[in-house]
Amino acid sequence: MASPTTDDIVLRCTGLHRHLGQGEGRVHVLRGVSFEARRGEVYAVVGPSGCGKSTLLYLLGLLDRPDKGEIWINGRLMSNTLDEARTAARGEHIGFVFQFHFLMLEFSALENVMMPMRKLGRLTPAKMAERAQFLLESVGLGEKTHRLGTQLSGGEQQRVAIARALANEPAIILADEPTGNLDVKNSAVVFDLLTRLAKENGQAIVLVTHNPEIANRCDHILSMRDGQFVA
Amino acid sequence: MSTTFRIALRFLTARRRAMLMSLACIVLGVGLFIVTQSTTTGFEEFFIRTVLGTNGAIRVEDRIQPTIRTMEVGNGSETAGYTIELKDGVRYIEGIEEPEQVIKALRQFANVAGISEVVYGSADIRSSFKSDEARVYGIHLADHLSVSDLARQIVRGDLAGFRDNPTGLLLGVRLADRLQVQVGDSVLLRAGTELRRYRVSGVYETGIGDIDKVRVFMHMGEARSLLRKATGASFIQVDLYDRERAPQDAARMQSVLEHSVTSWQQREKTWLDVFRALRISTGITVSVFTLIAGLAMYNTLALIVMEKTKDIAILRSMGYTRRDITRIFLWQAAIVLTIGAILGSGLGWGVTEAVSRMPIRIRGIFTSDHFVVSRSVWHYVSATGISIVMVMVASLVPARRAARLEPGDVIRGTAQ
Numbered sequence: 001m002a003s004p005t006t007d008d009i010v011l012r013c014t015g016l017h018r019h020l021g022q023g024e025g026r027v028h029v030l031r032g033v034s035f036e037a038r039r040g041e042v043y044a045v046v047g048p049s050g051c052g053k054s055t056l057l058y059l060l061g062l063l064d065r066p067d068k069g070e071i072w073i074n075g076r077l078m079s080n081t082l083d084e085a086r087t088a089a090r091g092e093h094i095g096f097v098f099q100f101h102f103l104m105l106e107f108s109a110l111e112n113v114m115m116p117m118r119k120l121g122r123l124t125p126a127k128m129a130e131r132a133q134f135l136l137e138s139v140g141l142g143e144k145t146h147r148l149g150t151q152l153s154g155g156e157q158q159r160v161a162i163a164r165a166l167a168n169e170p171a172i173i174l175a176d177e178p179t180g181n182l183d184v185k186n187s188a189v190v191f192d193l194l195t196r197l198a199k200e201n202g203q204a205i206v207l208v209t210h211n212p213e214i215a216n217r218c219d220h221i222l223s224m225r226d227g228q229f230v231a
Numbered sequence: 232m233s234t235t236f237r238i239a240l241r242f243l244t245a246r247r248r249a250m251l252m253s254l255a256c257i258v259l260g261v262g263l264f265i266v267t268q269s270t271t272t273g274f275e276e277f278f279i280r281t282v283l284g285t286n287g288a289i290r291v292e293d294r295i296q297p298t299i300r301t302m303e304v305g306n307g308s309e310t311a312g313y314t315i316e317l318k319d320g321v322r323y324i325e326g327i328e329e330p331e332q333v334i335k336a337l338r339q340f341a342n343v344a345g346i347s348e349v350v351y352g353s354a355d356i357r358s359s360f361k362s363d364e365a366r367v368y369g370i371h372l373a374d375h376l377s378v379s380d381l382a383r384q385i386v387r388g389d390l391a392g393f394r395d396n397p398t399g400l401l402l403g404v405r406l407a408d409r410l411q412v413q414v415g416d417s418v419l420l421r422a423g424t425e426l427r428r429y430r431v432s433g434v435y436e437t438g439i440g441d442i443d444k445v446r447v448f449m450h451m452g453e454a455r456s457l458l459r460k461a462t463g464a465s466f467i468q469v470d471l472y473d474r475e476r477a478p479q480d481a482a483r484m485q486s487v488l489e490h491s492v493t494s495w496q497q498r499e500k501t502w503l504d505v506f507r508a509l510r511i512s513t514g515i516t517v518s519v520f521t522l523i524a525g526l527a528m529y530n531t532l533a534l535i536v537m538e539k540t541k542d543i544a545i546l547r548s549m550g551y552t553r554r555d556i557t558r559i560f561l562w563q564a565a566i567v568l569t570i571g572a573i574l575g576s577g578l579g580w581g582v583t584e585a586v587s588r589m590p591i592r593i594r595g596i597f598t599s600d601h602f603v604v605s606r607s608v609w610h611y612v613s614a615t616g617i618s619i620v621m622v623m624v625a626s627l628v629p630a631r632r633a634a635r636l637e638p639g640d641v642i643r644g645t646a647q
Contacts, residue, residue: 087547087551098545
């Protein structure tokens, strides 16, 4: 196996600080977190509730802004850029999988997967539909592409969410407890799918989990406590 | 179909009942606005047609003579005092002394379509049944037909009978009814010491009660003889090609002719103001429906924003911009507005047509036996324009609120 180079680093953050809340309720959630993620590798962020795992994930996904520190996506400093640039970077380089699926329930599975592609606009509508069909088949939902979100089980919805996260072939997949809402069997299926598809495409996966079995199957485990990584 | 439009279409179904309420308000607002504007404008236009067809677009009458007064200047002492002459105002000398000269000058105005010289005076009219007061109008029939709708206003008898009979009369319908005379009957007219017999050739109805109960048309020669006005004219009635330009033409004519010149807008200002006030007040009243539609849309979209915060957050996480989110909500308002405007226009058209067939007896300022409506595309444009402004302005607030949502805050709030 070749040693990783700086070209393999798709995500880097240095000295991230983040406070949440206001006044007396203001909490210093992240206290100078630094981290790198490389292509084709799976990172598990673990730690007790409230230690700042999800906050870190939202910062890395450019859904939130750090109070201090830098975030680099594919070699571009993104932490202090304008909202338009951050939004564009999310669409092009980052795929999200959340614990509660967040499918748009008025749309079919196929339409949900096509949603990020429509915004990016790289493919023709026919190609988008073809790729969405391929991704849904990859997650085992080839027969249910035209079902609405409400007509899918929790596990199926999460699989659609994974297909959607992969739609634009992003460099980074950020997953916030992707199996937290699923039973053991479905958890294994979803995790296997996510890691297999990401590795096949050379994508970096950063996932937050409370599940030690899932964490142990990742390439790297990053333990977090009181807003910092601990050895 | 754009992605934002596609999403907006699906979001519409999220609050179907509330959306239907907004839609109903838009339909009612647009529809009733069209109906009220069609009826008020219809009556106004009918009134204008009536007064133009009766008294013409412009009336030239009394001669204007500037008046001069002298003023002493200085402190009144013997050495400083002297006097200057000032234009004090104008004096009106009744009638037109040289009608031929005035008519010749009037013909120079490009907008003038017809000119009719009129001599009028008071007289007593007597039938075998009763006597009454009358205003005798001496006219040259051909000229007067070019400045009025007299030909169309004849309800009994005909103009040919009047034209061929030098002692023929045209009576207003209310006067004829009060005297209980028919076409062919004879009446006596007394003006001063003159008493003459005439024959009723026709009965006209302008619809304006004050005219129909007193005005009697007769040939110019007979009128001059009866009223003892051998020369001059009481007034000159003028019709214009572009009647909306009457105030400008009247002002120019007055300065050129040195006679008092009145446009129909000035002459009928009171009634025109009444109609305009009525049109505006009904417009404002029914716009309340559109205002309610705007508030209902605001409420519905605000609810959808609250319900769809997760969807908004996920769209933002996928690369949809704040502008895209604003568009999604404005599209929803635009879709409902479009459907509402189309249905409202249909409702407005249907009710307007139904109202136009509704019987109603109106006498006084004009005559009508049914509702008078005006069919103008501008009523539809105005109704739609008002609803667009109200609904879209009301929709902007929730749409912008949706766009301002921070996806991180939404997802964190849901996840924790």
